[in-house]
Amino acid sequence: MTVLDPHANAERAARAAPADTLTPADRYQELFVAVQSGRVFEDSKTFVDCAPRGDPEKILDAYRCQSDAADFDLKAFVKQHFSPPEVHHSHYVSTPGQPLRDHIDGLWNVLTRQPREHPAHSSILPLPNPYVVPGGRFSELYYWDSYFTMLGLAESGRQDLLRDMANNFAYLIDTYGHVPNGNRSYYLSRSQPPVFALMVELFEHSGICAAMEYLPRLRKEYTYWMDGADDLRPGDAHRHCVRLEDGSLLNRYWDDRDTPREESYLEDVTTAKQSSRPVHEVYRELRAGAASGWDFSARWCDDDASLASIRTTSILPVDLNALLYKLEGQIGLLSHANGQREQGEAFQEKARARRAAIDKMLWNEEAGAYLDYDWQRQAPRTALNAATATPLYINIATREQARRVGEALRARLLQDGGIGTSESISGQQWDQPNGWAPLQWLAIGGLRHYDDPLADEIAKRWLHTVGSLYQRESKLVEKYVVMKQDDCAVGGGGGEYPLQDGFGWTNGVTRRLLREDPANEANTAKAASRN
Numbered sequence: 001m002t003v004l005d006p007h008a009n010a011e012r013a014a015r016a017a018p019a020d021t022l023t024p025a026d027r028y029q030e031l032f033v034a035v036q037s038g039r040v041f042e043d044s045k046t047f048v049d050c051a052p053r054g055d056p057e058k059i060l061d062a063y064r065c066q067s068d069a070a071d072f073d074l075k076a077f078v079k080q081h082f083s084p085p086e087v088h089h090s091h092y093v094s095t096p097g098q099p100l101r102d103h104i105d106g107l108w109n110v111l112t113r114q115p116r117e118h119p120a121h122s123s124i125l126p127l128p129n130p131y132v133v134p135g136g137r138f139s140e141l142y143y144w145d146s147y148f149t150m151l152g153l154a155e156s157g158r159q160d161l162l163r164d165m166a167n168n169f170a171y172l173i174d175t176y177g178h179v180p181n182g183n184r185s186y187y188l189s190r191s192q193p194p195v196f197a198l199m200v201e202l203f204e205h206s207g208i209c210a211a212m213e214y215l216p217r218l219r220k221e222y223t224y225w226m227d228g229a230d231d232l233r234p235g236d237a238h239r240h241c242v243r244l245e246d247g248s249l250l251n252r253y254w255d256d257r258d259t260p261r262e263e264s265y266l267e268d269v270t271t272a273k274q275s276s277r278p279v280h281e282v283y284r285e286l287r288a289g290a291a292s293g294w295d296f297s298a299r300w301c302d303d304d305a306s307l308a309s310i311r312t313t314s315i316l317p318v319d320l321n322a323l324l325y326k327l328e329g330q331i332g333l334l335s336h337a338n339g340q341r342e343q344g345e346a347f348q349e350k351a352r353a354r355r356a357a358i359d360k361m362l363w364n365e366e367a368g369a370y371l372d373y374d375w376q377r378q379a380p381r382t383a384l385n386a387a388t389a390t391p392l393y394i395n396i397a398t399r400e401q402a403r404r405v406g407e408a409l410r411a412r413l414l415q416d417g418g419i420g421t422s423e424s425i426s427g428q429q430w431d432q433p434n435g436w437a438p439l440q441w442l443a444i445g446g447l448r449h450y451d452d453p454l455a456d457e458i459a460k461r462w463l464h465t466v467g468s469l470y471q472r473e474s475k476l477v478e479k480y481v482v483m484k485q486d487d488c489a490v491g492g493g494g495g496e497y498p499l500q501d502g503f504g505w506t507n508g509v510t511r512r513l514l515r516e517d518p519a520n521e522a523n524t525a526k527a528a529s530r531n
Contacts, residue, residue, distance in 0.1 A: 019125050021185050027056050027060070028060055031059075037269070040074060041084075044267060045263040045264070046137075049084075049124075049139065050085065051122040052081060087139070092136075092476075093473075093527075095527060100510070103470070104476070105156045111504060112132055114130050124184060125172075125183040127168045127172075129164035134478070134500070134502055137497060142192070144438070146169075148437060150165060151509060152507050153508065155511045155514075159208060165199075166199070169199060170214065173196070173221055174217070176188060177220060177223070178191050189257040190290065193323055194327055196327070212334055218327060240254045249354070251324055254291060255290070257287060258283050264286075268282075285300070285310040286310060288313050298424035299383065299424075301426070315374055316372060319442075322358070322391045322393070325354045328351035355396055358391065364380050367384065372385075384413065384422070386421050386422070388405055389439075390442050392405060393449070397450070402449070403452070406447055415433075417480060417482030417484075418465055420433070421439060429492060429493070431494070434481060434493070435462070440462045441512075461482075463510065463520050464489075466480065466522060467520075467521060469491065471527070477500065480492050
């Protein structure tokens with residue numbers, strides 16, 4: 001077992017460029033609004049990822065001096081003062097005839113970013129070690145993406161990158177008190193699904209380090225998610241925490257800001273105008289939806305057809321609470337192993353209380369599935385989504401509950417290409433007809449814990465989907481259409497941006513599944529010849 005050297009990590013962190021936590025909106029003020037409102041770049045994320053060519057304060061002063069001139073050209077001004085981020089395209093396409101497994105193994109270096117690539121005064125939050133990004137427009141580290149990417153790194157024998165990623169996540173928690181959505185200043189006000197506890201298990205299983213090394217970071221992340229919980233009265237909420245009328249405690253997704261997301265500024269402003277609610281309320285809900293990782297889905301909305309009806313903070317999600325149960329249980333076990341008996345007992349009791357609350361509020365006997373719960377309306381959400389498998393992955397479900405969840409998945413979400421994301425057709429990317437690698441993995445792993453043969457069926461269908469598109473287009477993508485498409489696999493659509501190539505979590509989950517099923521035809525899939 002390799003034990004990470006915290007002193008070496010601290011030394012590397014000290015050598016990294018100092019973190020600049022001002023967001024682009026805070027720093028550039030009216031210039032930021034003008035650029036995003038005027039759609040200087042087709043993708044709203046481009047400007048917030050730009051690096052200034054000079055001192056940011058001087059750039060803002062120059063804008064204020066020049067912008068009122070009759071001949072002022074905003075696009076030319078931005079081009080003069082900012083360097084756009086590099087976006088890779090062709091690097092994700094395989095050479096003709098290359099097997100799928102080899103293509104994935106070769107992509108890790110393409111998707112790796114180095115600490116020296118952190119330009120001064122940009123929105124990037126510097127990290128001390130190399131890290132793997134998803135690909136395409138996503139040129140930074142993402143929290144929950146990384147767990148599924150790490151599955152593939154382990155299969156590819158990339159212990160070097162696993163070790164680097166482990167150090168980076170420890171650094172983020174040490175520095176900011178939580179893992180941000182991504183290592184950008186505009187992501188600091190929120191996190192993502194808390195999968196760090198799952199990462200720690202993977203690190204130990206892969207021989208990277210002992211789980212015990214991360215106990216202080218697990219505690220620190222838990223403190224972030226539970227801030228204010230002890231002072232809540234029944235029916236009250238604060239940040240991520242909700243105290244229900246019966247006194248039980250569950251969590252929701254949250255973002256500390258109530259302004260438009262900087263990386264989707266114009267999109268959020270447009271959405272808020274379609275709502276009768278105060279705009280800051282809509283902005284908060286959109287940001288919380290982004291914190292969920294499911295950005296966006298009818299899962300969070302009153303009206304499937306209208307993103308303006310989003311109510312994320314009113315919903316207690318199945319997946320979030322299952323992951324926090326895992327975090328509580330792991331802190332309890334590690335505390336006991338570390339001789340901290342009182343702390344261990346306290347966290348095991350927290351886990352037991354959460355499990356009871358999940359059974360009471362999120363298990364739906366009529367549906368035979370775990371359903372999100374609307375705590376403000378005191379009613380379950382009726383639409384099933386793929387998050388229902390997360391309690392199985394975390395081993396919360398009884399065998400009878402797991403059996404019924406498997407039946408619900410088969411009857412309501414299983415598609416020709418894998419597990420569908422939801423039952424809704426909304427035009428959002430986290431709904432029909434799309435399927436996503438992390439949701440396939442959670443369903444497969446969860447069902448396997450309970451010996452349900454549906455797990456292997458989902459894996460087979462997903463590998464067929466990924467392998468078929470790879471054979472035709474020589475690449476892997478962010479998401480796939482899993483509903484029947486005349487036996488022709490295609491990439492998914494919907495949402496705020498075009499389909500992205502790459503792609504970190506697709507690579508990771510696929511690489512793991514290829515090893516688990518060596519006879520699957522996807523192991524022989526080869527990139528298409530170029531005409």
